[in-house]
Structures are given as structure tokens and as C-alpha cells.
Amino acid sequence: MGLKEKLHNLKEKYKGKKMAPAFNALHTFLYLPNETTHGGTHIKAADDLKRTMNTVILALVPCLIFGIFNAGYQHFLATGEIEASNGFLGSTFWTFDNLIHGAWKVLPLVIVSYGVGLAVEFLFAVIKGHEVEEGYLVTGMLVPLIVPVDIPLWMLAVAVVFGVVIGKEVFGGTGMNILNPALTIRAFLFFAYPTWMSGDKVWVSEAVERAGTADAISGETLLGAYAQNSTLPNIDQWDMFWGLIPGSVGETSKFLIIIGALFLIFTKIGSWRIMLSTVIGALVMGLIFNGVVDAGWISDTSKFYGLMSVPFWQHLIIGSILFGAVYMATDPVTAAQTNKGKWIYGFLIGFISIMIRVFNPAYPEGVFLAILLMNVFAPTIDHYVIQGNVKKRMKRLKVKTA
Amino acid sequence: MAKDSKLILDPLTDNNPITIQVLGICSALAITAELEASIVMSISVLFVMGVGNVVISLMRNIIPSKIRIIVQLIVVATLVIIVDQVLKAYAYELSKTLGAFVGLIITNCIIMGRFEAFALGNGPWRSFLDGIGNALGYAIILIIVGFFRELLGSGTLLGIQILGDPVAKTGLYAYGYENNGFMLLSPMALIVVGIIIWVQRSRNRALIED
Numbered sequence: 216m217g218l219k220e221k222l223h224n225l226k227e228k229y230k231g232k233k234m235a236p237a238f239n240a241l242h243t244f245l246y247l248p249n250e251t252t253h254g255g256t257h258i259k260a261a262d263d264l265k266r267t268m269n270t271v272i273l274a275l276v277p278c279l280i281f282g283i284f285n286a287g288y289q290h291f292l293a294t295g296e297i298e299a300s301n302g303f304l305g306s307t308f309w310t311f312d313n314l315i316h317g318a319w320k321v322l323p324l325v326i327v328s329y330g331v332g333l334a335v336e337f338l339f340a341v342i343k344g345h346e347v348e349e350g351y352l353v354t355g356m357l358v359p360l361i362v363p364v365d366i367p368l369w370m371l372a373v374a375v376v377f378g379v380v381i382g383k384e385v386f387g388g389t390g391m392n393i394l395n396p397a398l399t400i401r402a403f404l405f406f407a408y409p410t411w412m413s414g415d416k417v418w419v420s421e422a423v424e425r426a427g428t429a430d431a432i433s434g435e436t437l438l439g440a441y442a443q444n445s446t447l448p449n450i451d452q453w454d455m456f457w458g459l460i461p462g463s464v465g466e467t468s469k470f471l472i473i474i475g476a477l478f479l480i481f482t483k484i485g486s487w488r489i490m491l492s493t494v495i496g497a498l499v500m501g502l503i504f505n506g507v508v509d510a511g512w513i514s515d516t517s518k519f520y521g522l523m524s525v526p527f528w529q530h531l532i533i534g535s536i537l538f539g540a541v542y543m544a545t546d547p548v549t550a551a552q553t554n555k556g557k558w559i560y561g562f563l564i565g566f567i568s569i570m571i572r573v574f575n576p577a578y579p580e581g582v583f584l585a586i587l588l589m590n591v592f593a594p595t596i597d598h599y600v601i602q603g604n605v606k607k608r609m610k611r612l613k614v615k616t617a
Numbered sequence: 618m619a620k621d622s623k624l625i626l627d628p629l630t631d632n633n634p635i636t637i638q639v640l641g642i643c644s645a646l647a648i649t650a651e652l653e654a655s656i657v658m659s660i661s662v663l664f665v666m667g668v669g670n671v672v673i674s675l676m677r678n679i680i681p682s683k684i685r686i687i688v689q690l691i692v693v694a695t696l697v698i699i700v701d702q703v704l705k706a707y708a709y710e711l712s713k714t715l716g717a718f719v720g721l722i723i724t725n726c727i728i729m730g731r732f733e734a735f736a737l738g739n740g741p742w743r744s745f746l747d748g749i750g751n752a753l754g755y756a757i758i759l760i761i762v763g764f765f766r767e768l769l770g771s772g773t774l775l776g777i778q779i780l781g782d783p784v785a786k787t788g789l790y791a792y793g794y795e796n797n798g799f800m801l802l803s804p805m806a807l808i809v810v811g812i813i814i815w816v817q818r819s820r821n822r823a824l825i826e827d
Contacts, residue, residue, distance in 0.1 A: 367793055381808060385815065407799035 236340035240347030264389075267547075268352045270484045274475035275356050275465070275542065281458060282465040283321045286364045287313030289461050290320075290420045303457040303470065320420045321464055324359035327368045331375040332358070339384050350389025350396070350548075351379065357397035357542060360465025361535070361583070362404065363417035370411060374403045394590050395549045398583045405578070413578045418461040436461050438534045438572070438580060441521045455532040466538035469531070476541040485545040488554060489561040493540035494531065496565025501527030504573055522573045536568050539582035549590040553600040560596055564589045624746040628754035635758040636814045637824060640726040645759055646806040648718050653775050655763030657704070657711055659756030661719060663749065665696045666728055670748030673736035680737075689732045690723065697722045727755055762809050770800030 222242040229235045288308050291297045300308035332351045340347040358378075362371065382399030383392040405412045418436045454460055458468025466472070479485030504523040507513060513520055531537055544550060544564050551560035564585050571581020634640045648654045672692050673680075680688050701719045704712035712719065722728065731751050736744040767773055772780040772789075781788015783796060799805050818824045 367795075369793070370795070373797075385811075403799060406802060407797040408795055409798060411795075 234341060236344065236346050237337050240337065240340065264349045267484055268349045270482050271353045271479065271542070272356050274478045274484075275353075275360065277471045277475060278360055278465040278468065278538075279321070279325070279356070281468045281471050282360060283317035284309060284313045285317065285458060285467055286320050286420050286464060287316035287318075288459065289418075290316055293419050300459055302453060303459075305459075308459065316420070320364050321359060323368055324362065324364075324366070324371060324464065325356075327371050328358040328375055329355040331372045332379050335376055335379045335384070339380075339388070345388070348389035350383065350392075354378075354397045354400075358400055361397065361401050361463050361538070363412060364420045364464050365417050366404065366411050370404060370408050374400045374407070377403045390548055392548060393594075394587055395543055395546050398543060398587050398590075401583050402587060405583075409578075418463070436534075438462075438522075441525060441533070452529065452532065455529070460533075463535060466535035469537050472537045472541050476537075479541065479545070485541065486547075486550065486557055488557040489545045489550055489564075490540050492558045492561030493536070493544055493565040493568075496562035496567075497530055497536050497540075497569050498527055498565070499562075500566045500569035501525070501530045504569070519573055530569055530572070534572065534580050534582065536565065536582050539568070539586055540565065543583070543586050544589075549593060551593040551596045551600075553597050555603075556593070556596040556600040559600075560589050560593055563592075621743065621746055624743060625750040625753070628747075628750040629757060630754075630817075631821065631824065633754045633758065633817075634727045634730075634751050635755060635810065636817055638727075638730075640730060641755055642807075642810070644718050644721065644725060645755075645762060645810060646803045648715055649759055649763040649806050650766050650770060650801050651714070651776075652760065652763040652767045654711065654714050655759040656756075657708065658715060658718065659752070659759050661697075661700045661704070662722060662725065662728070662755055663752040664700060665693060665722055666731060666748035666752040667745055668748075669693050669696050669728060670731060670736040670744040671741045673732045674739060674741045674744035677737050685733075685737065686729075689729060693728055693732075694723050727751055758810065758813060761813060762806055765809055766800045766806060769797045770805075772796050 219242075222238065226235070226238050226242055229238055285308075287310075288297070288300065291312065292299060292307075297307045297310075297312075300306070329351075332355045336347055336351050358371070358375065378396045378400030382394050382396040383389065386392045401412075411417055456469050458470065460467050476485065476490055480487045480490070505527050508520070508524045513523065515524075517523075525533070540561070544561060551557050564582075567585035567588060568582045571584055575581060628634055631637065635642065635645055644658060648658050669692055673689060676688070697720060700722070701712070704715070704719060731748060735747045739747070764774070767775075768779065772778060772783060778788075780794065781790045783790050
């Protein structure tokens with residue numbers, strides 16, 4: 216008797232009991248259940264929720280692996296133990312030391328994120344008597360990728376509980392949430408523990424504990440440096456593109472994010488409309504700011520000058536706008552549903568992200584705030600798109616009947 | 618007498634002005650970052666509601682109904698000014714923390730609501746009990762919210778460091794604990810009130826509206 220049979224028997228045994236959802240979840244997660252619907256005609260489609268979620272996770276895995284190596288690389292680079300890597304395949308990047316150090320730092324984040332999040336999901340499923348939903352699988356993967364590598368694990372755990380309960384379960388679980396749960400978790404961390412989510416320490420592993428000692432290392436991100444009207448030495452645009460820069464764990468490599476995006480578009484899981492319009496929105500806002508600088512309306516003594524004068528296309532490769540556009544904004548639950556609505560929704564995310572980035576020097580990464588804001592407005596956008604359609608058709612109807 | 622005790626007890630739980638009627642939310646969100654402010658605010662509202670309800674009840678037969686809102690406003694404004702002056706005289710620092718919110722007791726929906734709904738139609742003693750009951754119902758929520766916000770947000774209660782010293786890293790802070798800055802922001806107060814409503818309604822299913 217294999218594990219599948221055993222789980223099936225357990226399921227039968229506990230049918231109708233309190234713990235049933237927990238066994239069912241394990242069973243459906245590991246195997247294809249035996250149940251089929253009986254009677255009636257059904258549309259057969261292979262893309263159920265589980266497959267959708269798994270595809271997104273597959274698209275995220277390269278980012279996670281890169282993030283692990285990058286965590287080690289940034290640490291050893293800052294301590295001066297290794298030379299800067301020359302390009303994506305540089306000899307000092309894909310090393311065993313980087314992997315060990317990075318895994319030691321990043322894997323606990325993944326474990327806490329999944330452990331705590333799934334525990335909360337199971338708890339709610341058992342209390343409320345519904346099945347465990349797959350929604351957390353992607354959130355649990357996204358969370359470790361969008362936090363600083365040095366975030367204390369207990370903070371992450373508190374934030375995950377908050378994000379899953381307040382961001383999702385109170386609205387009725389997966390598919391009913393207004394806000395993206397992963398971003399809710401990040402927003403909670405940002406507002407609750409700002410010293411661990413911003414500044415020039417947290418982005419390189421162990422920079423915080425070394426602060427103030429003789430071994431102090433800088434943990435600043437490029438975006439943070441730009442916001443202070445300065446820049447980081449030794450970083451060129453290719454480093455930004457390949458992702459060899461400090462930042463949240465999984466968002467630095469634009470190259471891998473683009474590959475993930477192509478994968479999501481090719482499998483028709485992610486909406487290319489949202490990704491494209493977010494990028495367009497960001498570029499438009501960047502162009503406007505470049506125009507302001509070119510017209511000489513602000514001088515280089517202004518505190519906005521540093522980020523305003525960044526060439527507009529560079530906004531895409533610094534910070535996490537691409538990561539947000541590909542993996543966060545496209546969340547099918549919280550995004551706009553209509554095609555026209557998706558264009559508006561994505562454009563505004565890009566536009567507002569860059570606006571926050573420039574005008575909020577205290578915390579230049581506005582992507583998560585912009586996406587959360589547009590999450591709230593997505594139903595409104597959809598409403599007006601549909602109403603516009605209704606009006607258009609009514610007019611056509613009148614012309615016909617008249 | 619059984620009915621009189623209901624006047625006090627009902628607003629504490631199943632007819633709570635904040636969690637069930639969802640009135641007086643503004644001040645519940647704004648001033649609950651510290652427990653002390655919540656307590657002082659609760660006492661102020663207790664005074665204004667208790668006395669105000671009695672005054673309105675005594676005058677209920679002589680107030681022309683067309684101008685009753687203005688009369689109610691004058692009564693509550695008078696009482697609030699008394700509270701404000703007392704606070705300024707004896708607890709100046711605290712009155713600065715509470716700021717405009719003492720003055721804004723005038724617009725607290727709970728007070729006007731009780732004047733309209735109860736004091737205008739009932740005798741002074743019952744009105745007094747009703748006022749006290751509703752003010753206590755308001756107070757209990759304010760104090761619960763204030764307790765959690767101050768404890769988790771600042772690590773203190775009534776200004777006393779309960780969890781240790783965050784600067785010197787004693788107590789819990791020695792183990793890496795940090796205060797939750799989100800708790801000090803008003804949105805978190807809304808979420809705390811929401812959680813109280815959630816707990817209350819899941820314990821008493823009769824309260825859930827369709």
C-alpha cells in the first residue's frame with residue numbers, strides 16, 4: 216500500500232470530521248485525487264488553480280537560486296574577500312562559498328514563510344471547514360524574494376500571520392482578497408519595522424551586526440544611493456541588468472525576471488498586457504522627470520535631482536519595478552479583469568511607482584505601494600470599463616432600432 | 618430593575634456603540650496609541666454623556682422639536698468645554714496629546730445618538746443609566762485598543778516600560794524583539810477594532826447581519 220492509498224484511506228476515515236481539510240490538502244497537493252464529477256457536461260481544462268500556481272513557482276525558482284548566490288556574493292564582495300564578478304557568468308559569482316552563505320541566509324526565510332503561512336491556512340481551513348486553498352503556494356515563494364536578506368525571522372513570521380489573516384482570510388480566502396497577500400506582508404514589515412526594511416544596512420547580509428565595528432560594511436542599495444544624490448561605485452548598467460547589486464533577495468536580476476516573464480506569457484499564466492503597460496507607465500513617468508531636468512526646472516541641489524536625472528530607461532533596471540510588474544501586478548485575483556482595465560491598471564502602477572520613487576526620498580522603492588494602491592482601485596477600473604461597454608452597446612442598439 | 622440594569626449592560630457587549638453600531642470610530646482610531654489617553658478620553662466621554670443625558674432628559678418636555686439639535690449641541694458643547702478646561706488645568710501634557718479630540722467629543726455620534734434616541738423620550742434616572750452604559754461601552758473598546766497599541770507599539774503601559782528598555786536592550790529587547798511601529802499608526806487601530814468586531818461576532822452569531 217503506497218502513500219497515496221494511505222492518504223486516501225485517511226481521507227475516507229476522517230470524512231466529515233474536523234481535520235478532514237488538512238488530509239485532503241496533503242492528498243491533492245501530492246497526487247491527483249481519484250474523485251471525478253458525475254453526470255452533466257463539463258468543460259475540461261487542464262489549467263486548474265494548482266497548475267497555475269505551480270507555473271508561477273517554476274518561473275520564480277531561477278530568481279530564488281540567483282538570490283541565494285547573490286546574497287553570498289554581496290556579502291563576500293562587501294567584506295572584500297572576493298573580487299567583483301565580471302558579468303553574469305563571472306568566476307567569482309557562481310561559487311560554492313556564495314551558495315553556502317546565501318543558502319544559510321535565504322533558506323530559513325523560505326522555510327519560515329511557507330511554514331507559518333501554511334500553518335495559518337490549515338488552521339483556517341480546519342476552523343471554517345473548507346478545503347485548504349492553493350493560494351499560499353505562490354505567496355510563500357514571493358515573500359522571501361521581496362524582503363531584505365537580513366530580516367529577523369520572527370518579524371517575517373509575524374508579518375506572514377498578519378498578511379494571511381488580514382490580507383486574505385478575513386475576506387474569505389484565496390480568490391476573494393482585495394490586496395495581494397505577499398505585498399500586504401511587505402507593507403506590514405515596512406510600516407512596523409522600518410529600520411529593518413529600509414536604509415543602508417539591511418540589504419547585504421550581516422551588514423547590520425557589523426555596523427559600528429571595525430569590520431563595518433555598506434549595505435546600501437543603488438536606489439537608496441541615488442535618492443541621496445550619490446551613486447554606488449563600481450556598478451555599471453550591465454551589473455544592474457544581470458542583478459549583481461544589493462537589494463531584496465530575489466528582485467535584483469532583471470535578466471532572470473525577463474526570462475520568467477516570457478515563461479509566464481508563453482504559458483498564458485501571466486497577463487502580458489499588465490506587464491507591458493506597467494513598463495510603459497514607468498517609462499512615461501521617467502521621461503517626464505527627465506524632461507523636467509532637461510528643461511532646467513530643478514537644479515542639482517534639489518533633493519529630487521538624484522533620481523529625477525536617472526535616464527528614464529534605467530528606472531527599469533534599478534529597484535524592483537520589473538519584479539513587481541511580472542510577479543506582483545499580474546496576480547489574477549487582485550488585478551483588473553477586463554482587457555482595457557488591465558492596460559489602465561498596469562500603466563498607473565508603473566507611473567505611480569516612479570513617482571513615489573522620486574518624491575519619497577525616505578523610501579525610494581514605491582513599487583509595492585503603487586501595486587497595493589492599484590489593487591484597491593482595480594474593481595473601480597473594471598466597473599467603468601464595463602459601464603463604458605454597456606453604454607456603447609446601448610447606443611448601437613438605439614441606432615439600429617431607430 | 619431588571620430593565621434598568623440592561624441599560625448599563627447591553628451597551629457593554631451586544632449593543633456596543635463602537636463594535637455593533639460602529640459609531641465614534643474617529644476618536645477610537647485617533648487617540649488610542651497610548652493607554653493613558655484612551656482612559657482620559659473615556660472618562661471625559663463618561664462625564665459628558667452621563668450629565669448630558671440627564672440635562673436633556675430634564676428638558677425633554679420644553680425643547681421645541683424643531684431646534685432640538687441646536688439645544689443638544691449647546692448642552693454637549695458646554696460640558697465639553699468644562700472637560701477641556703479641567704484637563705488643561707490639571708493635566709496639561711495630556712490635553713496636548715488629545716489635542717482637538719477633546720473638542721471633537723461634541724461631534725461624537727454616540728453622544729448625539731443617545732440624546733436623540735434615548736434622553737428625549739425617557740426620564741432622568743434611566744437616561745443617566747443609558748448614558749453611563751454607552752460611555753462605558755465606548756470606554757471598554759478604547760481601553761482594549763489602547764492597551765494593545767501601546768503594549769505592542771511602544772512596549773509600555775501607561776508610560777511604564779513593561780517589555781524592557783528598547784535603547785539599553787534589556788528584557789525582551791535583549792532577544793531581538795522590536796516594537797511594532799505600525800501599531801502606532803491609525804490604520805492599525807482600525808484593524809484592531811476590526812479584529813474585536815470579528816471576535817465578538819464569531820462568539821455571538823446572532824449579531825451577524827446578512
